[in-house]
Amino acid sequence: MSSSDRRRDRPTRVRTVAVVTVVTLAGAAGVGLVSAGLGSTSASPPQPGASAAPATEGSGATGPVLPRSTPVRVVVPRIGVDAGIVPVATDDDGALEVPPLEHPEIAGWYRPGPAPGQAGNAVLVGHVDSPQGPAVFFDLGRLRTGDTVRVVRADGRTTAFTVDGVGTYPKSRFPTERVYGGGAAARLRLITCGGRFNPRTGSYPDNIVVFATAVR
Amino acid sequence: MKAQSILGTAAVGVGLGALLLPAAALADTRVSPATTPVGGTVVLTTTCNPNAGDAIFRVTGPDRDQNVRSTTAAAGGGLSAELFTAGFTLGTYTVAATCGDGSDGGSATFTVTPIGGAQAGAGGRDGDTGVLVAGGALAAGALAGGAYVLVRRRRRAGATA
Numbered sequence: 001m002s003s004s005d006r007r008r009d010r011p012t013r014v015r016t017v018a019v020v021t022v023v024t025l026a027g028a029a030g031v032g033l034v035s036a037g038l039g040s041t042s043a044s045p046p047q048p049g050a051s052a053a054p055a056t057e058g059s060g061a062t063g064p065v066l067p068r069s070t071p072v073r074v075v076v077p078r079i080g081v082d083a084g085i086v087p088v089a090t091d092d093d094g095a096l097e098v099p100p101l102e103h104p105e106i107a108g109w110y111r112p113g114p115a116p117g118q119a120g121n122a123v124l125v126g127h128v129d130s131p132q133g134p135a136v137f138f139d140l141g142r143l144r145t146g147d148t149v150r151v152v153r154a155d156g157r158t159t160a161f162t163v164d165g166v167g168t169y170p171k172s173r174f175p176t177e178r179v180y181g182g183g184a185a186a187r188l189r190l191i192t193c194g195g196r197f198n199p200r201t202g203s204y205p206d207n208i209v210v211f212a213t214a215v216r
Numbered sequence: 217m218k219a220q221s222i223l224g225t226a227a228v229g230v231g232l233g234a235l236l237l238p239a240a241a242l243a244d245t246r247v248s249p250a251t252t253p254v255g256g257t258v259v260l261t262t263t264c265n266p267n268a269g270d271a272i273f274r275v276t277g278p279d280r281d282q283n284v285r286s287t288t289a290a291a292g293g294g295l296s297a298e299l300f301t302a303g304f305t306l307g308t309y310t311v312a313a314t315c316g317d318g319s320d321g322g323s324a325t326f327t328v329t330p331i332g333g334a335q336a337g338a339g340g341r342d343g344d345t346g347v348l349v350a351g352g353a354l355a356a357g358a359l360a361g362g363a364y365v366l367v368r369r370r371r372r373a374g375a376t377a
Contacts, residue, residue: 045337090306094254094331101338110330112278112306128337137336171333177251180329193337207333 045128046141047194053167053178053211062185063214066117069155071109074124074190078147079139085151087111088125096191098125104135113180116151117159117214121182121189124151128193128204137192141166141208149188149212161188161212168194168206179209186214245273245313245322253331254304260284261296262313262321269316271295277309277328304328 075082088097088108099106107126114120127135147163169175179189188210195206245262252258264271264286271286286295306328313321 090254090330096330096332096334098334098336113327113329125334125336129340130338131340133340135337169333174333176253176329177249180327181251191334191336193334197337197339199339202339203335204337204339207336 044196045134045138045192045194048141048166048168048208049144053165053209057183057185057187058164058213061216062187063159063161063216064117065119065184065186065214066115066153066157066159067155068115068118069153069157071116071122071124071151072154073152074107075150075152076143076147076190078144079142081136081139083107083126083136085109085124096123096125098127101127101130104130104132107136110180114182114186115153116161116188117153117157117186119182119184119186121180121187122151123179123189123191125191128208137190137208140190140192140210141168141194143210149190149210151188159186159188159214162215164211164213166208166210168208170195170206174207175209178211188212188214243313243315243319243321245311245324247311247324247326250325251327251329252301254306254328255300255302255331258299258301258326259296260286260299260311260313261290261294262286262315263294264313264315264319264321265317266293266295268319271316271321272314273297273299273321274312274314275299275309276312278305278307280304280309301328306330 070087071085073083074085083105085107086099086109088099088110089112091097096110097108099108104127107124109115110123110125114122116122116124126137126140128138128140129135143163143166145163145165149161149163150158151161152158167175179191190210190212192208193204193206194208195204197204243263245260248259248261249256260273260275262271262273266289273284273286275282275284284297284299286297288296290296308325308327310323310325312323315321
């Protein structure tokens with residue numbers, strides 16, 4: 001190769017180096033952005049352990065039964081929950097309402113049923129997550145038998161409940177009787193979504209239910 | 217003594233009454249299932265004697281006070297009727313039965329609940345679509361650019377060989 005050939009090749013080599021540099025930088029930036037975009041998705045909510053919910057209610061001594069009073073706050077120390085409560089009923093389809101997604105930090109109390117502390121099963125429902133990330137009951141699946149749930153009522157009294165068990169149920173086989181039934185003792189049910197989110201249907205397939213009983 | 221025997225007779229009468237009363241109060245009412253999602257059907261059953269005529273179930277609850285007449289002789293004796301809960305307000309209802317002869321047929325409660333579980337989740341934070349698209353475009357561009365450089369180099373090598 002003559003010296004004139006080398007001079008002719010120099011611009012081409014410079015161009016190649018530039019193209020390779022741009023391609024490398026673009027590739028690295030692209031991979032970085034893709035991983036950053038994927039990394040911004042939420043983790044899956046915790047699921048209850050293999051210990052299923054108790055098949056029957058415990059027969060031990062239960063806490064005092066109180067008159068009706070609206071619940072205003074729910075506190076679950078194990079999972080760091082200290083949340084306000086709004087009353088809910090059912091939507092047009094007859095399904096249990098949930099608090100508005102714009103306020104995922106709030107729990108809902110099923111007002112047609114008993115109040116926490118009253119005889120029967122009081123039901124609190126909360127979102128597991130929202131488009132903003134984890135919601136009030138995200139960690140409900142981490143609760144275990146013996147954990148404490150406290151509900152502060154409008155009359156100033158607080159009812160303490162002990163967790164009897166935590167179960168996961170397909171929404172199509174929701175344990176209606178175990179959740180809404182109830183007897184003379186004051187019991188509590190906490191409900192949220194569970195399972196693996198299905199983006200096609202836009203919903204979770206299961207419900208996680210925490211069963212608890214008032215204690216002294 | 218006479219007073220004593222009267223007392224004794226009265227005591228026997230009270231004793232017989234005590235024995236007879238539970239027999240009269242044996243009529244019992246059940247609702248199955250005791251909890252139903254709104255729109256479900258519950259079966260009301262009383263142990264009233266069917267020979268005394270139809271029983272009437274009085275259903276009272278949050279916004280309801282209605283009578284339901286028994287329609288069927290229950291399989292195990294007694295009388296029953298079906299109650300469709302469409303349009304019922306959520307809550308607990310009391311069913312008090314009166315037998316055909318006017319006697320108390322017992323009472324029971326049932327609860328009308330929401331249907332199914334709760335839609336309590338939205339799938340969490342969405343992946344940042346804009347960032348993903350930009351990243352994908354950059355990565356694709358880099359691949360195309362790399363391929364272009366390789367093809368050019370191969371062509372040049374072929375031309376000089």
